Amino acid sequence: MxxxxxxxxxxxxxxxxxxxxxxxxxxxxxxxxxxxxxxxxxxxxxxxxxxxxxxxxxxxxxxxxxxxxxxxxxxxxxxxxxxxxxxxxxxxxxxxxxxxxxxxxxxxxxxxxxxxxxxxxPNCSTIQMVMALEPIREKYGLSRVIVTTLQAVSGAGNRATQELLDESRASLDGKEYKPEVLPVKGDKKHYQQAFNVLPQIDVFEEDGYTHEEWKMIHETKKIMCGGDMNSDDIQVTATCSRVPVPVAHSESVYFDVLDKNATVEGIRDAIRNFDGDILQDDPDNQIYPQPINAEGKKDTFVGRIRPDQENKGSFHLWNVSDNLLKGxxxxxxxxxxxxxxxxxxxx
Ligand code: A2P
Missing domain, CATH: 3.40.50.720 (NAD(P)-binding Rossmann-like Domain)
Known part of the structure; x- marks a missing residue:
């Protein structure tokens, strides 16, 4: 090979x-x-x-x-x-x-x-999202997904990770640092990522969405809707951001299921029994997925599962996975x- x-x-x-x-x-x-x-x-x-x-x-x-x-x-x-x-x-x-x-x-x-x-x-952020959503889709059906990502810098390559580390050190030492890689190596402007969040991953395309956001939309449909990247069986929309974390992406996912009798416990069970997912969802004991614990692991970690208080059949979850491994x-x-x-x- x-x-x-x-x-x-x-x-x-x-x-x-x-x-x-x-x-x-x-x-x-x-x-x-x-x-x-x-x-x-x-x-x-x-x-x-x-x-x-x-x-x-x-x-x-x-x-x-x-x-x-x-x-x-x-x-x-x-x-x-x-x-x-x-x-x-x-x-x-x-x-x-x-x-x-x-x-x-x-x-x-x-x-x-x-x-x-x-x-x-697929794109790293798509992979961990469909890993979290597939057991739910299999059990309850899925009609809509709204995701906000908090992505690690290593997704932009080794140079981006080095830039975050050098920039963080320079910032703590009160020194000047001129970013040259993030948010996007080939784009017109570069911004400080250390101690900052950048709502841009990849270049901007039509309707104000970035290429990364379009990837999440089309790839999720292609994977979950039988190969049709334009399917309207599942509606998907995304906001992608880069956070000053070296490895492992986090995602806040809001979703609607078809079965309005779906419960948080039922969703937890589905995730617990799905190969490749690990449920970390115990608010009483402050257990939830975090990037520093996911780094180096092959699994997708899922937690913070909770119902929308005003819309039956709508839920939130939080998922984290090593973008360089499962991603x-x-x-x-x-x-x-x-x-x-x-x-x-x-x-
Ligand atoms: P090289 O180390 O020789 O530049 P990253 O995502 O961390 O930036 O890594 C990109 C990878 O793609 C590196 O292994 C890099 O090799 C490789 N690469 C870049 N350009 C080419 C090319 N023209 N042909 C083959 N490999 C390439």
């Missing part, structure tokens, strides 16, 4: 997830850009040399996990498939392509059967495990 982007924030976690996985891996090729060719990364205690990614890097590869920029995926993923590899891509490059399944294995693994070589890993590296490796189990690890 190959890991493309093996030196990045997600790529380094992918290596760890592959080490811990059930996959029968013969060898792993570590790929990145020319910049880091020749550097070493560790895999199962062994030092492996990072190579520059070229089309020929994929000769003899059965499975390629990509975590690079969208333009790099667009260039190399089809080359990998041409050479017989199944690609699991972590960027938004192919997510809305009707021929590309967008998969969270616990929610829609059946969609894997339709793959033609490329499988897309990215672990979900990708888990897709690979499902493909293997379903005998679909071939083009």
């Amino acid at each position: 190959a890991i493309v982007g093996a030196t990045g924030a997600v790529g380094t976690r992918m290596i760890k997830m592959v080490e811990e996985s059930k996959l029968h891996v013969k060898s792993v090729k570590m790929l990145a850009s020319k910049r880091s060719a020749g550097t070493k990364v560790k895999y199962n205690g062994e030092e492996l040399t990072v190579e520059e990614t070229t089309p020929d890097s994929f000769d003899g590869i059965d499975l390629a996990l990509f975590s690079v920029g969208g333009s790099v995926s667009k260039k190399f993923a089809p080359e990998a498939v041409k050479r017989g590899a199944v690609v699991i891509d972590n960027t938004s490059a192919f997510r809305m392509d009707p021929d590309v399944p967008l998969v969270v294995p616990e929610v829609n693994s059946e969609a894997l059967k339709e793959h033609h070589g490329i499988i897309a890993n 990215a590296a672990w979900n990708s490796v888990e897709i690979a495990e499902y493909l293997d189990e379903m005998d679909l690890l071939r083009v």
Whole structure:
């Protein structure tokens, strides 16, 4: 197999997830850009040399996990498939392509059967939200979702995390710091993230929504409504913000269920019994999900479940998950495990 982007924030976690996985891996090729060719990364205690990614890097590869920029995926993923590899891509490059399944294995693994070589890993904030909502949808039906995210800086890559740390130190020392990465590396302006909240993730698009917000809307529908990114079976709207947290996103989710007899205890039970979710919901003992406790874990943590006092069938929940693991590296490796189990690890 190959890991493309093996030196990045997600790529380094992918290596760890592959080490811990059930996959029968013969060898792993570590790929990145020319910049880091020749550097070493560790895999199962062994030092492996990072190579520059070229089309020929994929000769003899059965499975390629990509975590690079969208333009790099667009260039190399089809080359990998041409050479017989199944690609699991972590960027938004192919997510809305009707021929590309967008998969969270616990929610829609059946969609894997339709793959033609490329499988897309959803956006991190979408993954943890559908993980929290799917058991509720299965039990009570779901008609509307309103989400506000509080996202960690590592979602914007290693440079963004470094910027938050340097900026925090500079701010405490009363020194000047000129941000160059956040909120969006390629955008016109950069703002201080340390001790601040930025209501912008990714660039602005139509109707005043950011690309991240549109991703949450369309990806949630594609995953939960049988592949239809424009379905109106579930209404979804989102506000995405970045908070000064290194790892693990939090989300405040307000939702309407179809079954108006749904109860908080029933929702708790559904979440408790869903693979990959952990219920942390005990207000009397101040138990609720928090980013610092979720970092390094593969699960989605759910709590603060409570009813809207004025609208029957409407509820709030709070969910937290490691954006680099279930939100990215672990979900990708888990897709690979499902493909293997379903005998679909071939083009
Ligand atoms: P490199 O370390 O050589 O720049 P992050 O999300 O943390 O910014 O990481 C991005 C990952 O994508 C890194 O591993 C980076 O490698 C890799 N990458 C960036 N550009 C390319 C490219 N043109 N070809 C292959 N890998 C790339």
